[in-house]
Amino acid sequence: MTTNDWLTTGETATMLGVSRQHVVDLCDRGELPCTRAGTHRRIRRSDVERMITPLLTREQEKSLWLHRALLGHLMIEPASVLDTARSNLSSWKSIHREDGMATSYLQRWEQVIEGGVDSVVPVLVGTDEVSSELRQNSPFAGVLSDIERRQVLRSFREHWDGEHAAA
Template identity: 35%
Template structure:
């Protein structure tokens, strides 16, 4: 089971690295999408408000801080990524291709053990 959790977490970081690339290239577009998603998430998940408030602060703060938290392996960042406001930022085909590559890398790394 630990392996499954680790794989999910590593994919989450990889996805957020893709989002970070989009954010650097088109900050206003990505931030607008994230803010709209965050507003929807707040309505749908009122019990997650502490995470939503943290995302709100990050979206309104310095870009470097947001980028660092998005890809941090730390426990706080891991918890935040579980309710990410960045859904839809990476186009489906690009996300699928990235996931397939991630899955190949994951299988190779496990086979090498």
């Protein structure tokens, strides 16, 4: 490991957007692994990045891969892809209860799509909790062909088996 792989508590606090004391408390409680260099704590950059971008479940990561794949279609034919999503939303809203959770996700998607491509892209590729939840109720069904979808799922399985086999 290089010295750039290790952070001070101050650098860690800046990355996390918290106080230095909060970082010290996280280390002392064992919630953030650290090592000591004399009286100073050093934190691995990878551990801090993991706190910023938490690990996704297998299903969340699979959904992320599928949505990354449809990003190309969105960039090439934005109007067509957004129209497909709008059409799906319209038909799905008619079959769900107005007060149900599914309807609330569909309404949130309508707001995102209303903002255009620049609003849609961060949700398609975001690893935050809201993006992951929205992707589980994605209106982009039918954008990828069956062949594309199968290819993405095959490459995802290979990735997952290779990257997560040791875990």
